[in-house]
Amino acid sequence: MSDRTGRRERPPLTNPASERVRSVRGLSRRSARRRTGRVLVEGPQGVREAVGFTPERVVDLYATAEAAERYAEFVEPARERGIFVHEVTDEVLDAMCDADTPQGTVAVVDWSPSSLEGVLAGDPRLLVLLTHVRDPGNLGTVIRGADAAGADAVLVSDASVDVTSPKVVRSTAGSLFHLPVVTGLAIEPTLATLGEGGVRRLAADGGGAGTIDDTDLAGPHVWVMGNEAWGLEEATLAACDEAVRVPIHGHAESLNLAMATTICLYASARQQRA
Amino acid sequence: MSDRTGRRERPPLTNPASERVRSVRGLSRRSARRRTGRVLVEGPQGVREAVGFTPERVVDLYATAEAAERYAEFVEPARERGIFVHEVTDEVLDAMCDADTPQGTVAVVDWSPSSLEGVLAGDPRLLVLLTHVRDPGNLGTVIRGADAAGADAVLVSDASVDVTSPKVVRSTAGSLFHLPVVTGLAIEPTLATLGEGGVRRLAADGGGAGTIDDTDLAGPHVWVMGNEAWGLEEATLAACDEAVRVPIHGHAESLNLAMATTICLYASARQQRA
The missing domain is CATH 3.40.1280.10 (SPOUT methyltransferase, trefoil knot domain)
Structure with a gap:
């Protein structure tokens, strides 16, 4: 199966107990953020601005099928920039998040503080x-x-x-x-x-x-x-x-x-x- | 028993299930506020300003023994103005409150909106x-x-x-x-x-x-x-x-x-x- 741009679509992530989901969720802890140098960005506004202003730092973008469609304005440009966009189920998204209402999308972003x-x-x-x-x-x-x-x-x-x-x-x-x-x-x-x-x-x-x-x-x-x-x-x-x-x-x-x-x-x- | 100003001290309120406690707690509901025309003011800052600026509207002031001492700056003036100051236990105060941290004192205040x-x-x-x-x-x-x-x-x-x-x-x-x-x-x-x-x-x-x-x-x-x-x-x-x-x-x-x-x-x- 391939999407409109001809790339192969990966199956959605469905297992909320997977290693990947746990590592995203782990970014809620300071120790994991320090170890990886990455932060968790929750919700469409934050994800959109990260993709728009510092796309080179966006490691992974996760979105439910519904959110990927609703927020095509930044999900499509993210794909075109070569950012990994992963489709996830609602259950997986909830398991990744610290927020009660992540609104369908989160991103993992390299955190490079300024000096x-x-x-x-x-x-x-x-x-x-x-x-x-x-x-x-x-x-x-x-x-x-x-x-x-x-x-x-x-x-x-x-x-x-x-x-x-x-x-x-x-x-x-x-x-x-x-x-x-x-x-x-x-x-x-x-x-x-x-x-x-x-x-x-x-x-x-x-x-x-x-x-x-x-x-x-x-x-x-x-x-x-x-x-x-x-x-x-x-x-x-x-x-x-x-x-x-x-x-x-x-x-x-x-x-x-x-x-x-x-x-x-x-x-x-x-x-x-x- | 009498306090320093010679008035009789009432015993502290100790029963969190009493009618009075339930009626104060009830002010967290809009229906009770509408029926009584009163509001619940939680915490020392709000209680102090109510006593200082609209003392004629303060119906009852509740404070733990510790809070009455710590906030004597407004609890004493409230007593002198004839406001009913009730000593309560921590348990009673918690039962009266909507806030997680009421900081020892609440007041019930007549709410008279301006026109x-x-x-x-x-x-x-x-x-x-x-x-x-x-x-x-x-x-x-x-x-x-x-x-x-x-x-x-x-x-x-x-x-x-x-x-x-x-x-x-x-x-x-x-x-x-x-x-x-x-x-x-x-x-x-x-x-x-x-x-x-x-x-x-x-x-x-x-x-x-x-x-x-x-x-x-x-x-x-x-x-x-x-x-x-x-x-x-x-x-x-x-x-x-x-x-x-x-x-x-x-x-x-x-x-x-x-x-x-x-x-x-x-x-x-x-x-x-x-």
């Missing part, structure tokens, strides 16, 4: 450094917000949640493949390197004298963000050039981390692109 | 109307963001998720008690009333010609927000004065609803408070 040196070589104007983000959903949402605001890269410290965890990958809504993400950074050496690279270090902190509205954000800078609950460490604050706050006009105590980060980045984008 | 007429009588400058918000966490986060941005009120259509559900209340982080929230609004009559009241109706829509940065936001206006997945209905768009978009500078398809709403409101606050 700080590589990012600095590109003369970045807008960066964000997450020092102690602990919630996977927040980290993913920050990456999505940084992408939308046109940031040049997202820097993540070694004291933060693992960027490659399925929950983070899902909540980036595909943005993980749109901009460089540097992980495992030691906070203070990173701030020193950024300073030497001419990047102004702005601590996003409620105690800042200036606000995002009255601070000059035209030059290259990095927003340095703290933990969801307790903010920035004293040593980190001290290592920054300036503390800047998002003004709170009403009675709310604060904004959540993803919200505050995105508002800071959009304030920067507005000034830099004016 | 659109009342909001308009205050000459509002900055409003948000949610037309089809479906996710409780998003609705709560929008209310928190609107509070932070200093919006005058949040308007919620009858096609949206119920504002009084425990998940919404929790995710407002206390902001539900900081600003008027009007619920159950029919979308088009509301837009007509707002227009007659001199409030410019701005549809937040990716297809808008203008952006939040190049649109004049100094006068009174309302941000009209659509559904998380499919945005605004055509008829709603047509009933607005103008469509305005949040610029997407990178490759992200969109921002999530709470993020987009908060960015719009902060853009307004910046211009109105300049």
Whole structure:
């Protein structure tokens, strides 16, 4: 049997207990991701962006027959690029996934994190450094917000949640493949390197004298963000050039981390692109 | 036995199957909230803000002995205001709650939604109307963001998720008690009333010609927000004065609803408070 492009179709994968299925499912564990250097991307939005932006890193694409048809817009280009597209049953797909609703398709993608040196070589104007983000959903949402605001890269410290965890990958809504993400950074050496690279270090902190509205954000800078609950460490604050706050006009105590980060980045984008 | 202020201490509530406990727990159901006009507020942040901002509406406050001591900053003022503070066991507190981690205290609060007429009588400058918000966490986060941005009120259509559900209340982080929230609004009559009241109706829509940065936001206006997945209905768009978009500078398809709403409101606050 051959498909429209003349290639031989393989039979669908039907055994949820097979070695292959278990190895895909294993990518939900950090140890397996470290050993293989691969991540699991679940759902059509993430798979589409991985195929569209970093096809050379997509190792395998799995889809049910129904999903392969519904998402032909990226399944066909993936096939044409030579990516292995495997048809799977619903049961196999569920067995591969961490998500409750994988929506018919997942991909296994080589994870090649960017380096700080590589990012600095590109003369970045807008960066964000997450020092102690602990919630996977927040980290993913920050990456999505940084992408939308046109940031040049997202820097993540070694004291933060693992960027490659399925929950983070899902909540980036595909943005993980749109901009460089540097992980495992030691906070203070990173701030020193950024300073030497001419990047102004702005601590996003409620105690800042200036606000995002009255601070000059035209030059290259990095927003340095703290933990969801307790903010920035004293040593980190001290290592920054300036503390800047998002003004709170009403009675709310604060904004959540993803919200505050995105508002800071959009304030920067507005000034830099004016 | 009497406490430091000389009042008689009642014994702690210890029976998780009691009528009182079941009636508090019942407030997780919409039907019970409608019948009683009361809502369940879980956790110290929400309880503190309810006591601080709308003490006249707090019917009962429940706290474990440990929480009553830890949160004396609002438990004592609540007692002094004459609010019934009931000591409960951990088991009773868990039985009352919808949340997995109620953190030792909950309150039952009279829910008196504001009216659109009342909001308009205050000459509002900055409003948000949610037309089809479906996710409780998003609705709560929008209310928190609107509070932070200093919006005058949040308007919620009858096609949206119920504002009084425990998940919404929790995710407002206390902001539900900081600003008027009007619920159950029919979308088009509301837009007509707002227009007659001199409030410019701005549809937040990716297809808008203008952006939040190049649109004049100094006068009174309302941000009209659509559904998380499919945005605004055509008829709603047509009933607005103008469509305005949040610029997407990178490759992200969109921002999530709470993020987009908060960015719009902060853009307004910046211009109105300049």
